[in-house]
Amino acid sequence: MLRILTVCGNGIGSSLMLAMKIEELCREEGINNVSVESSDLNGALSKEADVIITVKEIAEQFPKNKKIIVTRSYTNKKKIKEDILESMKKYYKG
Amino acid sequence: MKEILIFLRDILSQPAILLGIVSFVGLTALRKPRHKILIGTLGPILGYIMLGVGAEFIVMNLEPLGKMIEKGFNIKGVVPNNEAVVAAAQNLLGKETMLILVVGLFINLMVAKFTKYKYIFLTGHHSFYMACLLSAVLGAMGFSNILLIFIGGFFLGTWSAISPAIGQKYTLKVTDGEEIAMGHFGSLGYYISAWIGKKVGDVENTTENMKIPEKWGFLRNTTIATAITMTMFYLIAGIVAGNTYVETLSNGISPYLYLIMLGLKFSVGVAIVYNGVRMILADLIPAFQGIATKIIPDSIPAVDCAVFFTFAQTAVIIGFIFSFIGGIVGMLILGISGGILIIPGLVPHFFCGATAGIYGNSTGGKRGAVIGSFVNGLLLSFLPAALLPVLGKLGFVNTTFGDVDFTLIGILLGMVNSFSGHSGIYLIMIIITIVLIIPNFLKIKSKVINNS
Numbered sequence: 001m002l003r004i005l006t007v008c009g010n011g012i013g014s015s016l017m018l019a020m021k022i023e024e025l026c027r028e029e030g031i032n033n034v035s036v037e038s039s040d041l042n043g044a045l046s047k048e049a050d051v052i053i054t055v056k057e058i059a060e061q062f063p064k065n066k067k068i069i070v071t072r073s074y075t076n077k078k079k080i081k082e083d084i085l086e087s088m089k090k091y092y093k094g
Numbered sequence: 095m096k097e098i099l100i101f102l103r104d105i106l107s108q109p110a111i112l113l114g115i116v117s118f119v120g121l122t123a124l125r126k127p128r129h130k131i132l133i134g135t136l137g138p139i140l141g142y143i144m145l146g147v148g149a150e151f152i153v154m155n156l157e158p159l160g161k162m163i164e165k166g167f168n169i170k171g172v173v174p175n176n177e178a179v180v181a182a183a184q185n186l187l188g189k190e191t192m193l194i195l196v197v198g199l200f201i202n203l204m205v206a207k208f209t210k211y212k213y214i215f216l217t218g219h220h221s222f223y224m225a226c227l228l229s230a231v232l233g234a235m236g237f238s239n240i241l242l243i244f245i246g247g248f249f250l251g252t253w254s255a256i257s258p259a260i261g262q263k264y265t266l267k268v269t270d271g272e273e274i275a276m277g278h279f280g281s282l283g284y285y286i287s288a289w290i291g292k293k294v295g296d297v298e299n300t301t302e303n304m305k306i307p308e309k310w311g312f313l314r315n316t317t318i319a320t321a322i323t324m325t326m327f328y329l330i331a332g333i334v335a336g337n338t339y340v341e342t343l344s345n346g347i348s349p350y351l352y353l354i355m356l357g358l359k360f361s362v363g364v365a366i367v368y369n370g371v372r373m374i375l376a377d378l379i380p381a382f383q384g385i386a387t388k389i390i391p392d393s394i395p396a397v398d399c400a401v402f403f404t405f406a407q408t409a410v411i412i413g414f415i416f417s418f419i420g421g422i423v424g425m426l427i428l429g430i431s432g433g434i435l436i437i438p439g440l441v442p443h444f445f446c447g448a449t450a451g452i453y454g455n456s457t458g459g460k461r462g463a464v465i466g467s468f469v470n471g472l473l474l475s476f477l478p479a480a481l482l483p484v485l486g487k488l489g490f491v492n493t494t495f496g497d498v499d500f501t502l503i504g505i506l507l508g509m510v511n512s513f514s515g516h517s518g519i520y521l522i523m524i525i526i527t528i529v530l531i532i533p534n535f536l537k538i539k540s541k542v543i544n545n546s
Contacts, residue, residue: 013398041315
């Protein structure tokens with residue numbers, strides 16, 4: 001089970017879009033055992049997750065020891081796929 | 095038998111349960127697995143209860159601020175904050191707000207299906223706030239029950255499709271032609287900013303050639319940012335009201351500590367409300383989008399303003415700073431004229447100011463971003479002040495709506511109603527319907543209006 005957390009400023013708008021796109025992407029790639037949840041910055045600091053996916057500006061706000069994948073876009077599926085798929089597969093153990 | 099009927103009636107007057115039922119029906123219709131249905135039904139119910147708890151907390155902490163401002167400046171002070179006002183409204187208008195939200199989502203789908211306004215508004219918390227504004231404004235005009243819910247849903251659903259359409263040409267410029275639209279009810283402020291940018295600036299001289307130090311990054315953490323600014327405002331209000339007065343409120347706690355705690359508690363209240371909203375929407379919005387893509391394959395999702403931050407990072411900071419300056423200038427003008435003190439909230443200025451900066455930059459470079467977002471900041475001060483009289487009972491809670499679309503629509507409906515009563519409201523509905531249908535009979539370049 002891979003637990004993914006998407007993060008944006010208030011955890012409601014953009015991160016939910018990103019979470020939906022990632023779920024879609026996982027379905028297409030046959031990565032079935034994942035849970036994707038959206039969150040704001042503070043929530044993300046305290047939540048249990050295997051990996052955090054967010055944009056560069058938010059990623060810079062996290063402490064260095066967090067596992068983070070950076071994406072260029074919250075909504076563009078092509079860019080999201082290019083940015084996260086390889087790294088996500090690394091964390092995913094089926 | 096009678097008890098059962100009363101029980102059923104009471105269930106339907108509980109907004110939390112109503113929301114859960116809607117969610118349950120939707121998820122069952124989508125044939126989701128059982129555990130998903132359970133989570134998706136309970137989540138919104140718990141989220142709604144959380145919203146109420148956060149609301150009580152915010153209102154409790156706003157009360158002393160209002161009192162101190164009145165004592166110190168002899169005018170009424172108001173903090174525009176959508177989360178706070180919506181939360182405060184739930185005791186008055188919870189059921190109506192929820193039903194308007196459901197009707198509005200449905201009408202948005204219908205408009206996208208049958209007209210060329212194929213925009214699906216996915217920023218659920220803004221739909222929710224707009225539903226609340228409409229229930230307050232229409233309720234104050236004397237509409238009620240079914241009529242109130244239908245008219246409110248009509249305005250919410252149609253504006254959800256029209257607002258992204260109005261500025262889609264600008265949005266395409268911002269995103270370099272991505273298949274998304276602006277889904278945020280500060281939209282008119284952004285389009286105005288883009289229009290001003292075109293008039294005053296030069297698109298080649300873009301903000302993105304500048305470097306902004308990352309130390310402003312903490313502003314992206316809304317809870318922390320709200321805590322800092324609100325604490326400052328509480329301290330200023332407390333100092334002007336005077337120690338002796340603050341001591342009458344603080345129950346024996348040292349006045350300065352009391353003020354700091356109030357500011358911090360306010361931001362915690364906002365965080366609780368956000369968390370509640372997040373739980374309400376976590377399954378609702380994906381379900382809504384699922385339905386939308388099924389029945390309207392060529393629709394364009396209208397998404398939250400923060401999505402656009404990735405297209406012009408420097409404009410975000412510039413937009414925020416100049417919007418906030420505009421807000422302060424607006425506050426001073428209103429204060430001097432003795433009307434009402436609109437305290438600029440960091441959150442609306444950050445999100446709306448940043449987006450206004452991005453739109454201003456896309457048409458007019460640096461100068462466009464600066465002037466566009468400054469004007470947006472002025473609007474964020476003047477419009478909430480003008481909205482207060484229209485809100486009826488909701489105008490007395492020391493907080494009000496911030497973003498431009500909420501306030502403008504509220505003011506417009508209020509003006510029409512005082513000018514020509516309910517018939518004026520019906521007339522607006524007829525005009526909107528005509529505006530929606532006309533493009534069906536015109537030849538335009540693409541299937542979706544303004545999307546080329």
